[in-house]
Amino acid sequence: xxxxxxxxxxxxxxxxxxxxxxxxxxxxxxxxxxxxxxxxxxxxxxxxxxxxxxxxxxxxxxxxxxxxxxxxxxxxxxxxxxxxxxxxxxxxxxxxxxxxxxxxxxxxxxxxxxxxxxxxxxxxxxxxxxxxxxxxxxxxxxxxxxxxxxxxxxxxxxxxxxxxxxxxxxxxxxxxxxxxxxxxxxxxxxxxxxxxxxxxxxxxx
Amino acid sequence: xxxxxxxxxxxxxxxxxxxxxxxxxxxxxxxxxxxxxxxxxxxxxxxxxxxxxxxxxxxxxxxxxxxxxxxxxxxxxxxxxxxxxxxxxxxxxxxxxxxxxxxxxxxxxxxxxxxxxxxxxxxxxxxxxxxxxxxxxxxxxxxxxxxxxxxxxxxxxxxxxxxxxxxxxxxxxxxxxxxxxxxxxxxxxxxxxxxxxxxxxxxxx
Amino acid sequence: xxxxxxxxxxxxxxxxxxxxxxxxxxxxxxxxxxxxxxxxxxxxxxxxxxxxxxxxxxxxxxxxxxxxxxxxxxxxxxxxxxxxxxxxxxxxxxxxxxxxxxxxxxxxxxxxxxxxxxxxxxxxxxxxxxxxxxxxxxxxxxxxxxxxxxxxxxxxxxxxxxxxxxxxxxxxxxxxxxxxxxxxxxxxxxxxxxxxxxxxxxxxx
Numbered sequence: 001x002x003x004x005x006x007x008x009x010x011x012x013x014x015x016x017x018x019x020x021x022x023x024x025x026x027x028x029x030x031x032x033x034x035x036x037x038x039x040x041x042x043x044x045x046x047x048x049x050x051x052x053x054x055x056x057x058x059x060x061x062x063x064x065x066x067x068x069x070x071x072x073x074x075x076x077x078x079x080x081x082x083x084x085x086x087x088x089x090x091x092x093x094x095x096x097x098x099x100x101x102x103x104x105x106x107x108x109x110x111x112x113x114x115x116x117x118x119x120x121x122x123x124x125x126x127x128x129x130x131x132x133x134x135x136x137x138x139x140x141x142x143x144x145x146x147x148x149x150x151x152x153x154x155x156x157x158x159x160x161x162x163x164x165x166x167x168x169x170x171x172x173x174x175x176x177x178x179x180x181x182x183x184x185x186x187x188x189x190x191x192x193x194x195x196x197x198x199x200x201x202x203x204x205x
Numbered sequence: 206x207x208x209x210x211x212x213x214x215x216x217x218x219x220x221x222x223x224x225x226x227x228x229x230x231x232x233x234x235x236x237x238x239x240x241x242x243x244x245x246x247x248x249x250x251x252x253x254x255x256x257x258x259x260x261x262x263x264x265x266x267x268x269x270x271x272x273x274x275x276x277x278x279x280x281x282x283x284x285x286x287x288x289x290x291x292x293x294x295x296x297x298x299x300x301x302x303x304x305x306x307x308x309x310x311x312x313x314x315x316x317x318x319x320x321x322x323x324x325x326x327x328x329x330x331x332x333x334x335x336x337x338x339x340x341x342x343x344x345x346x347x348x349x350x351x352x353x354x355x356x357x358x359x360x361x362x363x364x365x366x367x368x369x370x371x372x373x374x375x376x377x378x379x380x381x382x383x384x385x386x387x388x389x390x391x392x393x394x395x396x397x398x399x400x401x402x403x404x405x406x407x408x409x410x
Numbered sequence: 411x412x413x414x415x416x417x418x419x420x421x422x423x424x425x426x427x428x429x430x431x432x433x434x435x436x437x438x439x440x441x442x443x444x445x446x447x448x449x450x451x452x453x454x455x456x457x458x459x460x461x462x463x464x465x466x467x468x469x470x471x472x473x474x475x476x477x478x479x480x481x482x483x484x485x486x487x488x489x490x491x492x493x494x495x496x497x498x499x500x501x502x503x504x505x506x507x508x509x510x511x512x513x514x515x516x517x518x519x520x521x522x523x524x525x526x527x528x529x530x531x532x533x534x535x536x537x538x539x540x541x542x543x544x545x546x547x548x549x550x551x552x553x554x555x556x557x558x559x560x561x562x563x564x565x566x567x568x569x570x571x572x573x574x575x576x577x578x579x580x581x582x583x584x585x586x587x588x589x590x591x592x593x594x595x596x597x598x599x600x601x602x603x604x605x606x607x608x609x610x611x612x613x614x615x
Contacts, residue, residue, distance in 0.1 A: 035566075067534050124268070148348070262469050328480055332480055363449055
């Protein structure tokens, strides 16, 4: 399963980059110093996956097995932080929401995939995916004293992860190749989330 | 131990219903949408037991082993949410406190029982019970931006779970039948909690 | 490794005392009752180490293996709480910060040491140490509705634990005796933290 492992690592790296970036943006808006920026980025990027690994009893934890992930976020925090000061656009709500949408899609579908691999029943796999996708962002927002996006103004959030995970599990059920079912489901999640923000889509209260 | 397993499942189901209901009430008061309601109910109902299973290293997690629990909360959220809109009384503080009291009693005594089964020492079993009982409600209140009940206005809360767990462990020590010692201790916890709210019982500051 | 085990227990006991004391001070300032004081002290003292044990998959948890730790905090809460009322000085910000600095130093260096023992790679060991050191205090501050010290006003906090953990791992690498490398690194962390508060040392924003 060499290619599957590689695929996981690519998805994880992209998800970590997306969530770490959202952490940078949020921490910078709160005028945190370098360590604050790194800590928030670290917690956002690794929070969801760590909870997933604890719940699924997967050891070693994904960021212990891949020390380079933590180093990546550390180096990014040191390189990006002074650089970002000069990039006004990077602080916009839009950048934050977009980075967060990619993190959400990548981590939730990957979470559902790993839960399925671990032999979890269908509905539990979906919930594991949703938890993996939203937990890092919830921690970021709680630490930065914001109401977590998942509960904010009712725009579709967890619902996007929920749909993406079902999409993946159904595609996997009918034996669509792994690369395809993962990519399609991740893109679906990201697109629904961005459309929800753009057109202010909500569930009825 | 067929009957013991059945007993656990009955207690768990009742505790999940009680905590999920308290989650519905709290989430509805905050005008959350369906997914918000489900998420808060899910976290309230499964938070305490999940932490218990992580601390005791019990696998699979209780809601992974019993997929029907998560489905139950999901279906309830879909059925109850629109229905609750028309039931004024359901939003009252009293309903919330009562449902929470039952969840507290059921989960804390069950937590102490499972910790004892796992061979934990006496005082640790009590603490495990208290943690199991209060953690779901603490998460619910933190998410909904309320000061957790356990710290609110000093009415007896954790103390009720503390007494209930000691009661259970002492009854179990003198070989009172499991069904009896569980029921008595759960009822004791619920009654002390409701009396504490009714008569505003507090510990000295 | 008799002496190493004893050494760990001494460090853990001191760290628990320091963090529990900081929990007492914080909870008393919020006018919590006895159970509130105990709960906050308990969470502060055991939060970091519990997360460490979960992440490193160390069982039994350190406070399950040593039931006396939980009893110690319980008895302290009962003995110290009424006594503290008459000690004005004990409520000062200075006492809180000092106790917290010792807890930070003791738990972070011990965390790095246990992570190294568990065969974690270098950078991961440092992060485990930092997490162990700061998590209890973060929980204490979140519960008491304060912005966590680690994010407050930018005075060096996590950075002190970070430097202390690197110091320990480097000393251990060149085979400095365990007692010496632990003590030096713990003291280094505490001293940097106290100097940071005294002279308002900050990282650039």
